[in-house]
Amino acid sequence: MLRRFANGIRKLLAGLRPFGESVWPGARNDLFVAHRSIYLFFARYVADRRVLDAGCGNGYGSFELARGGAHSVIGVDIDRLSIRYACKHFRAPNLHFEALDCEEIGKLDVTLDVIVSSNVLEHLEDPRAFLDSAGELLEPNGLLIIAVPPILSDEDVAVHRGIHYHRTNLSVDGWLALFGDAGWRAEIFRHDYSGSSRLDFASPYPSRATPAEFTFSPTDRDGLYACAPITAVFVLRR
Numbered sequence: 001m002l003r004r005f006a007n008g009i010r011k012l013l014a015g016l017r018p019f020g021e022s023v024w025p026g027a028r029n030d031l032f033v034a035h036r037s038i039y040l041f042f043a044r045y046v047a048d049r050r051v052l053d054a055g056c057g058n059g060y061g062s063f064e065l066a067r068g069g070a071h072s073v074i075g076v077d078i079d080r081l082s083i084r085y086a087c088k089h090f091r092a093p094n095l096h097f098e099a100l101d102c103e104e105i106g107k108l109d110v111t112l113d114v115i116v117s118s119n120v121l122e123h124l125e126d127p128r129a130f131l132d133s134a135g136e137l138l139e140p141n142g143l144l145i146i147a148v149p150p151i152l153s154d155e156d157v158a159v160h161r162g163i164h165y166h167r168t169n170l171s172v173d174g175w176l177a178l179f180g181d182a183g184w185r186a187e188i189f190r191h192d193y194s195g196s197s198r199l200d201f202a203s204p205y206p207s208r209a210t211p212a213e214f215t216f217s218p219t220d221r222d223g224l225y226a227c228a229p230i231t232a233v234f235v236l237r238r
Contacts, residue, residue, distance in 0.1 A: 004204040015085050021119075021165050022057045022082065025089075030199045033207045034230060035118065036060065037214035038147050038191065041233065042116040043068030045143055049113035052076065052137070054102045054130070055120030059086025065116070066095040074110065076100040106133035113139055118147040119231070121175075122166045131182040135238060144184065144236040147191070148175060150228050172224050172232055184236040189216045190229035 007027045008018035014026060023032040039061035047069040053062040056075030059082070066073045075097045077083055083099045090097075100107065102117070103126055115134045121127045134144045151157055151171045160169040170178065179186050193199055195213030216233060224232055 007204050015088075016058060016081055017079070021163075022079075024058050024085075025060050027204060028206050029201075029203050030207045030209055031201045031203075033209050033211055034191075034193070034199070034201065034214060036064070037211040038118045038231060038233070039064040039116075040068075040211050041189075041191075041216045042118070042145055043070075045116075045145060045235075046070040046073075046114055050111065052105065052108070052110070052112050052115045054105060054115055054117040054134075055123070056082075056086065056097065058082045059090040059097060061118060062086065062095060062097070063090035063092065066090075066092040070094060070114075072096070074098060074108070076102065076105065076108075078102065103129045104133075105130065106136055108137060110137060111139060112137050112142060114143045114145065116145045119149065121146060121148055122160065122168055122170075125167050127168050128178060128182060131179070131184065135183065138238075140238065142238075146175075146234045146236060147231050148234075150224060150230075150232040152225055152228055172221065175232070175234065176221060179234065179236055183238060185238075187235040187237075188219050188221065188224065189233040189235070190219045190224060191216055191231035191233055192229050 012018040023035050046065050048071050051070045051073045053075040056062045056077045059075050062073050062075030072094045078101045080099045083097050086097045160166050192215050194215050195209050197208040
């Protein structure tokens with residue numbers, strides 16, 4: 001409890017909201033390392049491409065994409081404190097941050113090759129609006145890469161409904177149906193951990209895990225339901 005309180009104070013002093021779901025580099029616990037591994041997976045798709053990081057939080061992931069070879073990266077988030085932190089701590093010639101609601105990305109005057117969004121769509125009131133706007137911003141052969149919690153049962157739904165910050169608690173089947181209705185076809189990956197240390201996503205202590213110990217394996221709908229991954233990841237194409 002004391003360590004969690006201390007992390008919250010450090011986060012507050014850094015100019016961020018002290019509590020809530022957002023992770024930050026100042027507390028490199030298991031949850032942060034798992035989230036960072038998702039961005040390293042995203043980075044496989046961004047070389048020489050124009051990228052939008054939708055729901056970038058405090059910017060550490062956008063920075064990974066920028067230094068991963070993207071032609072340009074725009075990180076957007078609704079939280080102005082996070083954007084201010086990102087602008088201060090993560091700088092690169094090909095990286096730009098902007099305060100913007102992810103349901104309003106259609107306001108951006110850009111053409112993109114890749115849009116990524118990690119653990120954000122469950123926070124939106126209307127993820128369909130985001131999906132439609134993403135389609136308008138992307139080139140015809142563009143990619144939309146989404147990571148969401150793997151809700152697989154009624155019990156999972158109940159847990160996520162109890163999380164104050166979650167607004168759209170769809171099951172994997174629900175997400176796949178929504179993607180299809182919006183005109184997207186999905187390639188599915190499961191996000192797992194192969195390391196020897198035991199993960200505790202509630203721990204405030206520094207992690208013994210490394211991003212390289214997290215795996216992203218191609219699968220299908222049944223593969224996700226057979227054994228729950230850490231995260232469900234969808235690479236979407238029109």
